[in-house]
Amino acid sequence: MNAVDTKKWFVIKTMSRAEKKTAERIDLLGFTSYLPLQTTIKQWSDRKKKVKLPLIPGIVFVSCNEAELSSLYQVQGVHSILRFLNNYAVVREEEIRNLQLLLKDQVEISEEDFEEITEGEIIEVTQGPLTGIIATSIEHQRNYRLIIQFESIGRQFVVHVSRSQVRKIKDKIA
Numbered sequence: 001m002n003a004v005d006t007k008k009w010f011v012i013k014t015m016s017r018a019e020k021k022t023a024e025r026i027d028l029l030g031f032t033s034y035l036p037l038q039t040t041i042k043q044w045s046d047r048k049k050k051v052k053l054p055l056i057p058g059i060v061f062v063s064c065n066e067a068e069l070s071s072l073y074q075v076q077g078v079h080s081i082l083r084f085l086n087n088y089a090v091v092r093e094e095e096i097r098n099l100q101l102l103l104k105d106q107v108e109i110s111e112e113d114f115e116e117i118t119e120g121e122i123i124e125v126t127q128g129p130l131t132g133i134i135a136t137s138i139e140h141q142r143n144y145r146l147i148i149q150f151e152s153i154g155r156q157f158v159v160h161v162s163r164s165q166v167r168k169i170k171d172k173i174a
Helices: 019-028 066-074 093-102
Strands: 008-014 032-034 037-043 048-054 059-064 078-081 121-125 134-140 143-150 155-162 166-172
Touching: 008 019, 008 066, 008 093, 019 032, 019 059, 032 093, 059 066, 066 078
Parallel strands: none
Antiparallel strands: 008 059, 008 078, 032 059, 037 048, 121 134, 121 166, 134 143, 143 155
């Protein structure tokens, strides 16, 4: 099996507000797509409603071989495929997994004894829905705020995690 035959995650840019339909159409063609959605409460003048919106507007992740990418241009709603330095941008498997962990339902865990962690240290989430994510601590008060960075797409997310759910793995970054 050569490098062209291996499946990788690629970033598909969609038409405005067409992420869900585009992901459905890509799935119907037999590809594996991932559209990270977050639940948000929208308020209109007469009601409130929970809606699922894309975490990264205009982006759908697709797992396929590089040779198959050109066929995605035929899918209605696909605008382009993200490129970086004249090559298709590839998202690492760990980054997709981190996105999936980030969007799991929150689980309440009571505060217990915790390790002292200061700002800028590399930590790992050891319990709860974000288990396995490695991130940078940016603040600690009652809960930690973590920066979760996805280098291949140039995005960062800040999440709040209970102190009892993290452990230090590296000292401060310079």
